[in-house]
Amino acid sequence: MIDKFNTILLDMNDTFMFGADQFGADEDYSVIYRQLGGTIEAERVNRLVRAAYDYLDIRYPEPQYREAFPSLRDAFVSIGKHDQLSERDLDLLVETFAHHELGYVPPDYSAAINWLSQRFRLGLVIDIWAPKTLWIDTLNQCGVLPVCESSSFSSDCGIVKPSPRPFLKVLEEMQVTPPDAVMIGDSVRRDLGGATAAGISCILVGGAKHSSALGAVANLIDLVESIGYS
Secondary structure, three states, rough: OOOOEEEEEEEOOOOOOOOOOOOOOOOHHHHHHHHOOOOOOOOHHHHHHHHHHHHHHOOOOOOHHHHOOOOOOHHHHHOOOOOOOHHHHHHHHHHHHHHHOEEEHHHHHHHHHHHEEEEEEOEEEOOOOOOOOHHOOOOOOOOOOOOOEEEEHHHHOOHHHHHHHHHHHHHHHHOOHHHHEEEOOOOOOHHHHHHHHHHOEEEEEOOOOOOOOEEEEEEHHHHOOOOOOO
């Protein structure tokens, strides 16, 4: 299914990173916030983080924000305009949010991606809301980032999938044409939609299926095993 391509673009969350987006109704954000040295009372921290999440979550699927998506810091400024938040308060709230947004990369997934990198050129097209610092550290530590030639993080530019621009930016940096690349991701709207708009084929993982996709596979490991990984 992927043998005819020389380049693979990878989505991140629920493609090779799991356990991300810990923003459930019972989540206590004040625990990490306190560990980071914050002093705002717990109830207020939880209210602010939930409000910032809701602020971005409502806008995330809307077409008018696709290439003008607010930064996480802007979200906190907007929802906290009556809270008199200092610059340090904002910094710590953003970092707290990032820790809850970050997931983990299982060792078998990082090993599979490293195996892929010996046979294909790799790039990353990633949507995150917090600044990318924690992700850069995590993806370096697990060995994924060093084997990828180019990456796009939406929080760098305020452009989110399914805009085709992040896909095309990565390919341009790699000097690859869209017909030579395939996108692997779990979202019909974001990954398939953005790849299709960019003229790139897409394989869906994680249970997603669509007639416009090149194919659908249970997960990235199964896809890699289908071309000889063991």
